[in-house]
Amino acid sequence: MRNIIHFFSLKIPRKIISVLLFLLYFAVVIRFVLEYSYPPQSYFLIVLFSFSNLPSALIFISKKSNPYLLSELRATEKALQATYRHWDSLLSLLPQAVFSYANNATGNILFVNDFGVKLFGYRDLDDFKKMGYLDIFDKSQKARIMSERANLIEKKNTMISEYVGLKKDGTKFPVALYSTPIIDDDHKVSGVLGILIDLSEIKRFKETIDQLHSLDQAKDDFLNIAAHELKTPLTSILVVSEILKTKSKTLGDQEIGKEIDLLFGEAERLKKIVDQILTATRFENKHNVIKNETFDLLALIKDHISSLKSLAEPRKSQINFAITERKEAWVSADPDKILEVLNNFVDNAVKYGTPDQTIIIKTILSATEVKVEVTDQGIGIAPDKIGRMFSKFSQLENSLARTQEGIGLGLYICRLIVESYKGRVGVNSAVGKGSTFYFSLPLVKK
Amino acid sequence: MKILVIDNDTSIGITIKAALGLNASYEVMVCLGAKEGLEEMKKNKYNLVLLDFMMPGISGVDLCKTMASDEKLKYIPVILISALPISSEVFQQSNDNFNRISVVKGLLEKPFSVAELLGKVESVLNTTK
Structure with a gap:
């Protein structure tokens, strides 16, 4: 409520209005008493009237003598003060x-x-x-x-x-x-x-993040260029060693033949690494045209049982298949890439599993997706390592303790492939009991 | 069959020559640049050209364009070779669809095996006979 009232051009404090009203009231009554009665009765009446009205006038003007109102006012003031203190301390706390x-x-x-x-x-x-x-x-x-x-x-x-x-x-x-x-x-x-x-702190963070981003980009560019530059000399090594291999057979020199096999094998290994780096950067930058075919994943796996089994032979592992029978699982993806994922899982299961183990390849069909699991009986994965299994260069984390060849791009590429077809990858594992790697793809209409 | 290899990288020239040498019916000549290659093509008749995609000076694609507009050379099939992903559609689209130049009959990505090289050469020679 405003404390000043505009009365024509006058500014009148609100409090004065009640005082004026009372004065007017007193004046009218006194005027009335003097008009219709005579002294000394009239003086007596005026005094009586004034005294009887004084308390209410005081209450009306000051509102101070009402104990109820007063206590309410005090409570309100207290609450206001508490609120003020509350906000004030909040304001001073605010960073x-x-x-x-x-x-x-x-x-x-x-x-x-x-x-x-x-x-x-x-x-x-x-x-x-x-x-x-x-x-x-x-x-x-x-x-x-x-x-x-x-x-x-x-x-x-x-x-x-x-x-x-x-x-x-x-x-x-x-x-x-x-x-x-x-x-x-x-x-x-x-x-x-x-x-x-x-903003100085935020600006600093932003600069650091930008710097990290450009470093990351520089690293990717470097890998890409390096991989391309490696390809040309690699072509010569691969082709020439292959020619030598053919020639050594005709010459019948077993010693040289063995050495050339080694040379060729190592060149192949180098080629695989270069390919992995390039596949990863291509998938990351979406350079690859994502090929989409609709096919039955269960049929695809069944058609490749023998080639999957051959992956397990070098370490005498067995593979058991538990493929959902008499059902179809139509998915939209590049079948070659999906087989690459499955091969990679099986390859890992063979590499990290114990010799003579039994690997299980199992498919699980739900209403919306098909899941493929590869379970080994290997050394398992420590809980703190599981989170990084599908990250880039996961093997490089502890390079001195590496037990197997490779630069740790295999599973990362698997994730890139599966995720580019809107699927998921994952792993469940217990140390000493083995691991289950899986991927799932959403089902589509045939 | 006379085959011309044009690549600025000396070892690739030697490598391809050695690999094609496994087939006795191929006669291979190597040039180290687009200019010399063009002169050689005009001098002698070739059945096939293996061409590096990226070369300093005149690139493989430029040479293909020159060949396609030359009355004498436009019937010689070309296999483009590169370490770049030349078979990828996205790559082709972002490089002026070089694969659609009339003389380009095949694409070969490095690194390739002997079998891939021989197979590609044989198939291109067969289709353009």
């Missing part, structure tokens, strides 16, 4: 500068929280209050700040701007300023409330 400034030319600072005082390097609140709004920003931006403030006050809405803050000691730092006008009862803008966020 952002909150302040307000007056809507005048200098933009005098009216209020600032503790964090704001500290952020700008001032001694205390009063020290800060000597400042104007324009003093806490870099002078070079004065024109922009002024025009944006004028705009804010005119449009009466919240605004976000990025400025350069200026500390008491002259240090400049990047800030983000959220400001909103404070509108008084006359719908006029009396000041502006601002929240100021120090």
